[in-house]
Amino acid sequence: MRRRYAGGKFLTTLTFIFLYLPILVLIIFSFNSTKSRTIWSGFTFDWYKELFSDGAIMSSLEVTLLVSVLAAVIATVIGTFAAIGFYNMKRQWRAPLLTVNNIPMVNADIITGVSLSLLFVSAGAILRFELGFGTLLIAHISFNVPYVILSVMPKLYQLDRNLFEAAQDLGCTWFKTIYKVIIPEVMPGIINGMLIAFTMSVDDFVISYFTAGNVQTLSMTIYAMTRRRISPKINAISTLLFAVVLILLIIVNVREARQMKAVEKKDKILKGAD
């Protein structure tokens, strides 16, 4: 028994080394004083300085942040309303609609990207517009909404059905019911969905690549850089992004742990009252 555990633990350790070694190397060489990716020749912050003075990188970072925030917010609004609507539908309507909703999530990214680019190019030929920030934003909203719905739906099913009627009996209009009762109740799901949508947008390369036209997102700039001259600036971006992700994850987890503690405390108090 012990030995079998040891084998699994050994493999797990190896897996973690496999997962983190390349990232570690990437981070270390972002501080290397020469352009070499393999020979260490001294510590420097030069690549970070160059990074911040690189116009292409900074403007693509702006595009990425702008499109991600806009797409996440819009997708959250559309997705939350859609989830509430789906929830109130009969199964026979809901099931096929949810299947269509799942398509962007299960389809390969390249298919989503290519099919949207066909739509934009054909529509653009008729309506006289070109691929750009607008089409990029629409594409991002499209692949974000399903994740918002997926994270809001389960929260809706956890609601007490009587809540709707209670609200209406107490004189709420349908809009007020949604705005004052339902949305606050499913807020954790909405926030979660928005966070997932935001990270999906920041991380996306393939779909942006096919729908952005001449606009460059950070992913697209990185792709162009890896195809051209190798520069430690890429390592510097990686390190910064890694640090941001790490900090975000720590914040989210501390928050979750606190929430769980608060729930436990509430439970205890309620039980004590009994």
Next chain:
Amino acid sequence: MSNQNSSLRRKASGFWSRNRKKAIAYPYVIWMAVFVVVPIILVAVYAFTSSAGAFTFDNFRTIPEYAGVFWRSLWLALVATAICLLIGYPVALAISRMTTRSQRIMMLLIMLPMWINFLLRTYAWMSLLENTGLINRALGAIGVFDLINNLNSGRAGYVPIDHFQLINTNGAVILGMVYNYLPFMILPIHSVIIKIDPFVIEAAQDLGADHGKVFRKVIFPLSLSGVISGITMVFVPSVSTFVISKLLGGGTTLLLGDLIEMQFLGAAYNPHLGSAISLIMMLIVVICMSIMNRFGEGEEQAVLI
């Protein structure tokens, strides 16, 4: 009387409000129609038409020329999926036996690399696998190449080597797939295994099953839904990738994704052929999904953690 009236009114308002509540989904239904359904129909239309707009099967007739690319894509994706399963399953199982606290930390550590842009994750391997990369340097430093050169020095026409060709090979592409998508295998398997009732395992042990038998007859069958969703989540992005093959395969190993990308944005601009290939790839994904749905009903949530 007035009571009846108000209940009638409430019924009516209930009816209307239910319809209205449904109605707030309609904007998204229209959105899906325009930006999900229509684009896929467009792919199908492009696949069956020529650039002049006439109906044709020609796009599919040219596909056999690319049979090699199809098989290579399927083969590399299958190998990568198998390796992910062979590594991912034992790791998921080992993690599921830790305390709840360490499981949480382990899962976070598995997910953390996924949060880093995957271009950068793939790029990281370039500097390791290059001919003058860290792996070849390390091997040289411990004298591996000297040893090989010495062993072969007697042979006629032997050219001494100073590196292994690691990058720009099929192996490098598979490595890139495994590295990028391994978490997708571990997460769903882990989330299914931890849901297995420990009493079921205990019952099997009480009934005389040894560890091997408990695994074969209880744990593995019960975790099958996680395995299936893991396989799909690794296979689909692997079979459709074009970034990994470009960065680690050096453009020498053409994959399905490369082929599609070339038809839409590359030099070989031909969206009709690209659509035909995309349609076939969609078919592969749909087949994959329907197999998954047969085995793993209702595991979509496990997939998203």
